[in-house]
Amino acid sequence: MKRIFIDPAKCDGCKNCTIACMASHADMTPRRGSLDELRQAVYALDLTDPAVQSRNRILSDGQGGYKPIFCRHCDVPDCAGTCMSGALEKNLETGLVEYNEDKCAACYMCVMNCRYGVPAISPDRKRIIKCDFCAHLEEGPACVRACPKKAIEVREV
Amino acid sequence: MERFVIIGAGAAGITAAKTLRAFRPQDVITVLSTDEQVHSRCMLHKFLGHERTAEGINFVPADFFEKNDIYHISGQTVTGIDTAAKTVSYGEGYSVPYDKLLIAAGSAFFIPPIPHFREAPNVFGFRDLSDALKIDAAFAGGKRVFIVGSGLVGLDAASALCRRGAQVTIAEMAPRVMPLQTDGYAASVYQKVFEDHGCRFLLGIGASDAVVDGEGNITEVILSTGEHVPCDFIIMAAGVRPRIQLAQAAGIRAERAIEVDDHLRTSAPDVYAAGDCTGLSGVWPDAMAQGKAAAENMAGVGTVYEKPYPFKNTSNFFGVTMLSVGRLDQTEGADVIVHRTPKEYKKAIVKDGKLTGYLSLGDISNSGLYLHLIKNGVDVSGKLDRIFRLTFADFYGINEKNGEYVYTV
Numbered sequence: 001m002k003r004i005f006i007d008p009a010k011c012d013g014c015k016n017c018t019i020a021c022m023a024s025h026a027d028m029t030p031r032r033g034s035l036d037e038l039r040q041a042v043y044a045l046d047l048t049d050p051a052v053q054s055r056n057r058i059l060s061d062g063q064g065g066y067k068p069i070f071c072r073h074c075d076v077p078d079c080a081g082t083c084m085s086g087a088l089e090k091n092l093e094t095g096l097v098e099y100n101e102d103k104c105a106a107c108y109m110c111v112m113n114c115r116y117g118v119p120a121i122s123p124d125r126k127r128i129i130k131c132d133f134c135a136h137l138e139e140g141p142a143c144v145r146a147c148p149k150k151a152i153e154v155r156e157v
Numbered sequence: 158m159e160r161f162v163i164i165g166a167g168a169a170g171i172t173a174a175k176t177l178r179a180f181r182p183q184d185v186i187t188v189l190s191t192d193e194q195v196h197s198r199c200m201l202h203k204f205l206g207h208e209r210t211a212e213g214i215n216f217v218p219a220d221f222f223e224k225n226d227i228y229h230i231s232g233q234t235v236t237g238i239d240t241a242a243k244t245v246s247y248g249e250g251y252s253v254p255y256d257k258l259l260i261a262a263g264s265a266f267f268i269p270p271i272p273h274f275r276e277a278p279n280v281f282g283f284r285d286l287s288d289a290l291k292i293d294a295a296f297a298g299g300k301r302v303f304i305v306g307s308g309l310v311g312l313d314a315a316s317a318l319c320r321r322g323a324q325v326t327i328a329e330m331a332p333r334v335m336p337l338q339t340d341g342y343a344a345s346v347y348q349k350v351f352e353d354h355g356c357r358f359l360l361g362i363g364a365s366d367a368v369v370d371g372e373g374n375i376t377e378v379i380l381s382t383g384e385h386v387p388c389d390f391i392i393m394a395a396g397v398r399p400r401i402q403l404a405q406a407a408g409i410r411a412e413r414a415i416e417v418d419d420h421l422r423t424s425a426p427d428v429y430a431a432g433d434c435t436g437l438s439g440v441w442p443d444a445m446a447q448g449k450a451a452a453e454n455m456a457g458v459g460t461v462y463e464k465p466y467p468f469k470n471t472s473n474f475f476g477v478t479m480l481s482v483g484r485l486d487q488t489e490g491a492d493v494i495v496h497r498t499p500k501e502y503k504k505a506i507v508k509d510g511k512l513t514g515y516l517s518l519g520d521i522s523n524s525g526l527y528l529h530l531i532k533n534g535v536d537v538s539g540k541l542d543r544i545f546r547l548t549f550a551d552f553y554g555i556n557e558k559n560g561e562y563v564y565t566v
Contacts, residue, residue, distance in 0.1 A: 061553075
């Protein structure tokens with residue numbers, strides 16, 4: 001089981017991870033998703049489109065530090081534990097909390113119940129926006145590879 | 158080998174079955190349900206609105222019972238529990254023995270004692286798939302619908318039927334729609350969007366009598382104002398009552414709801430209860446949590462179930478989204494902070510440095526932490542100037558061992 005580990009002390013707030021997340025999910029076709037590919041995708045991004053949303057957020061603590069908010073794919077997930085449609089499920093083999101958009105009824109129980117405030121809602125109010133570990137990218141989560149400070153890294157838990 | 162029996166296939170029953178299977182790979186698990194097929198009542202409006210099929214509102218995979226090796230006796234109503242012989246009888250004289258039993262029978266819609274309402278064949282609830290099927294059939298015969306109650310259930314039914322071109326009238330005793338979740342402003346926003354879709358609201362007005370035809374069907378509802386409202390059928394959404402009859406008949410302590418201790422045990426040995434029938438909470442997430450806790454205790458894990466915080470909900474009608482937590486009506490001695498822009502409306506109730514209520518209408522993204530702050534009485538006194546911009550960054554902590562987050566206050 002993998003998780004993106006965070007070292008907030010290393011984060012300098014550049015938000016490369018945020019842009020990488022947007023670029024990764026702007027085009028969800030399965031691909032290698034190399035760093036080069038992602039760089040190209042970043043320049044194709046329309047940042048004025050409300051549908052371009054990041055699954056992670058980097059928040060300033062107001063004192064020069066930064067607090068990265070990434071889905072933890074929790075061991076006991078509040079989101080999946082309160083989902084009324086079966087759209088959110090903890091995969092016990094991979095450890096990921098998987099989201100099935102087709103099942104989702106956009107009731108937003110998960111939004112209310114995630115104590116860390118991770119899930120966001122889509123502009124059309126028909127689904128949620130949540131980390132999928134870049135399942136469509138062979139090389140794994142785009143955010144991690146985009147981080148120049150190694151403040152986030154994928155580790156086995 | 159132990160034999161586990163679960164009565165009910167809703168949020169609590171299914172979660173319990175799944176949890177039991179995880180702890181007990183070899184034991185026998187049986188789920189009995191009146192429902193023919195598993196469905197999420199929170200998605201019933203998707204079925205009634207013809208957006209999804211019955212299979213489409215199943216909240217577990219189609220092969221759930223097969224894959225988890227659980228017996229599902231569906232379409233059969235439980236007729237009795239014998240706590241001495243440890244058997245559950247159902248259908249036409251069948252019975253199944255148990256070593257541990259979970260009652261997750263849910264709740265039933267309530268019809269107030271208005272003349273004709275309890276007997277009329279065209280008065281329906283909106284709780285189960287069977288209710289939705291009845292409404293669907295009635296809708297084929299006439300499109301004038303009278304709904305009693307404008308809570309989440311009433312509005313769910315209204316939104317589905319409006320989508321299909323119904324002429325909907327909703328009577329609400331309170332002076333505003335969704336009175337438990339809204340304040341005046343939020344209610345007005347929802348009222349408008351429903352009116353734009355063809356609904357008519359009668360606020361602060363109740364039904365007091367009815368005109369019936371030769372078959373006892375209600376053809377006109379007579380309001381407390383004396384007005385007559387013609388209708389083809391009626392949907393009751395004026396509250397529910399825990400299903401306790403089975404428990405009571407078996408001698409299990411249940412006055413208004415089935416009594417449970419902090420391990421969700423009832424007064425009968427080896428009989429547990431979870432979900433709406435315990436009366437502890439009426440919302441889906443709590444039913445799931447109770448199903449899980451009860452199952453863990455049935456499996457011998459020893460889980461203490463902490464009282465739920467039931468004042469919480471989200472709604473999404475016609476794309477208007479709202480999150481409502483806590484007691485918005487209790488403002489005595491509290492600070493009420495309001496933020497309003499053309500796109501958003503937010504309200505926070507703060508008492509003694511703690512949030513006691515929070516309402517957000519609009520983009521409710523990332524707002525789950527407000528439930529945590531209210532439920533746990535977290536001190537926010539130093540943060541009142543940015544009460545609507547609180548994030549987990551304000552309480553940030555990381556468990557170094559497994560990388561999960563923890564709250565630091």
